[in-house]
Amino acid sequence: MGNAQGRLSPQEQMDLLHAANFSERDLKKLYKRFRALDTNQNGELDTHELFDVPELxxxxxxxRVLSIFDTNGDGKVSFVEFLVGLSxxxxxTDEFQKTKFAFDVYDINKDGSISNGELFAVMKMMxxxxxxxxxxxxxxxxxxxxxxxxxxxxISFDEFREMVSHIDIADKLRVDL
Structure with missing residues (x-):
């Protein structure tokens, strides 16, 4: 992604603007942040690089967040995956999408429901x-x-939505750029 100087081509910028709900200014800011996190400069973030972020x-x-961002399952997060995940x-971002993200944290095997074992595993992490x-x-x-x-x-997604309906998910799951 991008050239050797770390810039996105105009076509890459347009593609990413369509893939995520960010302004061009935000996109540039996020790309700069991604490149700073990518300490080995391989164009991908791994768990160790994410653990270097003080907030994380x-x-x-x-x-679990890395797993959700990593849509192709290769154990690393590309800039596109990073951007789409942050979006x-x-x-x-509307509350439905944020609730889906929260549900996905618990749905480890990505089968559309949260089992007793999955809930136990995520709660154990917490x-x-x-x-x-x-x-x-x-x-x-x-x-x-x-x-x-x-x-x-x-717990299905609809049951999860009902269970967390009293929580302001939109505010709790929020990344300020």
């Missing part, structure tokens, strides 16, 4: 050793029982 270093979900968290596995499993089981309206033992 202590975030227990950074690996889901931009201030002007609580660490503050709860033992038995306490955490009880919390997960209660959450599934409360959210699972159709009784299939899983």
């Amino acid at each position: 270093a202590d975030n227990p979900l950074v690996k 889901k968290l931009a201030a002007n 609580v660490g050793s503050n709860l033992n596995d038995q306490q955490l499993q009880q919390l997960v089981d209660r959450t599934i029982v409360q959210a699972d309206k159709d009784g299939d033992g899983m």
